[in-house]
Amino acid sequence: MTGPNVDASDAPTRRDYIKYGGTVIGGGLLAGCSDLAGQNDSGSTAETSDGSYSVTMSPMGTVEFDSVPQSYMSYRVTHADMGVALGVGDRLKAVYNIGQYPFEFYDELPGVDIDVDSLSEIEVNSDYEADKEWFYEMNCDVHLMDPEYMSQWLLTPDDVDEIAQSIGPFFGHYARRRIGEERDYPFLSLYDIFERVSRVFQREERYVAFETLHDEFISGLQDDLPPESERPAVGLVATGPEMVQNDEFGAYHIDPGYGKKQYIDLEVENAMEGVVPEDTSYAQVDYETLLDADPDILMIHNGIIGTDSREDFIEQVIDPMREHTLGSQLTAVQNGDVYRGGNNTQGPITNLFQTEAAAKQLYPELFGEFPGFGRISDDAQLFDRQAVADIINGDL
Known part of the structure; x- marks a missing residue:
């Protein structure tokens, strides 16, 4: 992969190390x-x-x-x-x-x-x-x-x-x-x-x-985040075709653990604080409770973004919310900001992909729209797939 044109007097940015830096990793960062x-x-x-x-x-x-x-x-x-x-x-x-x-x-x-x-x-x-x-x-x-x-x-x-x-x-x-x-x-x-x-x-x-x-990828994203006052309030909820038809949702805290690592790293506001009791990670809620919290963005937690199509998700989950008297009043529904979240048992590889997806879903003006995996052009990818593959295959 060809790197960007960088003036010799400029040090590479964190994202340059990740997107173009397979040689950087191979050139000495393994010391120690x-x-x-x-x-x-x-x-x-x-x-x-x-x-x-x-x-x-x-x-x-x-x-x-x-x-x-x-x-x-x-x-x-x-x-x-x-x-x-x-x-x-x-x-x-x-x-x-x-x-x-x-x-x-x-x-x-x-x-x-x-x-x-x-x-x-x-x-x-x-x-x-x-x-x-x-x-x-x-x-x-x-x-x-x-x-x-x-x-x-x-x-x-x-x-x-x-x-x-x-x-x-x-x-x-x-x-x-x-x-x-x-x-x-x-x-x-x-x-x-x-x-x-x-x-x-x-x-x-x-x-x-x-x-x-990983560390360079995350720090690069965090360097680009807007001020805390301008970050969205994110509501993590669980639902699906059957649950949404019965007006049923599970609401989650964005609490520590690898299940929600991407949201913690992207430093979002937890819209479910005060909705979900402090001593539990999860609570069953209805549309009225969701409307009281009214998150800027709704992430369907454990929606496993690598599977099924956006079209199916719209038909099975988003459309029923749009057609519901209370659901249609949710800010996230009105603005088209309801997304499938990632697998909540992610490992290091899946976390890279799911963090990239969340960054694009939450901050499209900064990181570009999320078109779905397999459809992100090379210049819009936030981490270098080849660099990850090289590590996996032992090309250090």
Whole structure:
């Protein structure tokens, strides 16, 4: 890719580093990545003379590995996406709810290909329980799942212990949201978790490159944001074709956690403050409550923007709101500012795409209109797809 014309006396901007800076990443920003090894703090990697090593992260504590895992499964997108970002996506064997995984994002990364047809789906029964025998059939070297979270939902604590000891360890950390979630261990950020996972696969250099690209991308966007007083009040809501027909909505806080990371990074105003109780992340509301809050922009949370078409979304969600007596009075509906939000279990790759989409949806006058993925021209992209692909493929 050819870079922009930059006067030799001018230092490149943050966005230049990301959009045109594959050579910048390859030219020295990885210095210091060797410092990741041999630390003894939380998340440390300890190696022994026989090649085995251990990685520490809550809630598991220290997990020992005889060798680098050659197969893994993930419950949600978050940890699976980390494996893809580290270049081990071909080792992914199973995820939960394949239909909600935005594989379309990978199609935009040159040379990055995930064989969706080869993936298995984590099976659950009507009581939302998984059969531990299925885990034996999959026989994965590591399960990128939070064992405490899995013990509360899909498996019993005894099953989790048995799978970890007989098949492969659990290594994951649930931090999608924090309000209303009780945990007896500290929450980690998306990139804190990503760093630990990179140590599991011994791919720390790719993590450092990815973190650098991410940090420059986010800081570049933030440098361009308008003053706080001019930023939109955003209402995160959940609804769908059936819910909207019944005047049902779920309202969310924009609370810490990787589920809403793009809105936090874009520093929007939380329109649902005062609507959703402070001790919970979510509340069921009707049109009257939405109208009381009257957000400038409505984001349909977990709408998974990589799937379905804008036309379907308009027909199934927006048109019923326009036709409703109260819905039609909402500022966001009147101004055409109702959008599909991103997957709320995003990983590092999906977060880049979903942050780009949110930036264009929330600030089109600054970052350009969002036409839908696959239709953003190269000069309108806010981060360089080739640079991301290069990191994934180990071209550092």
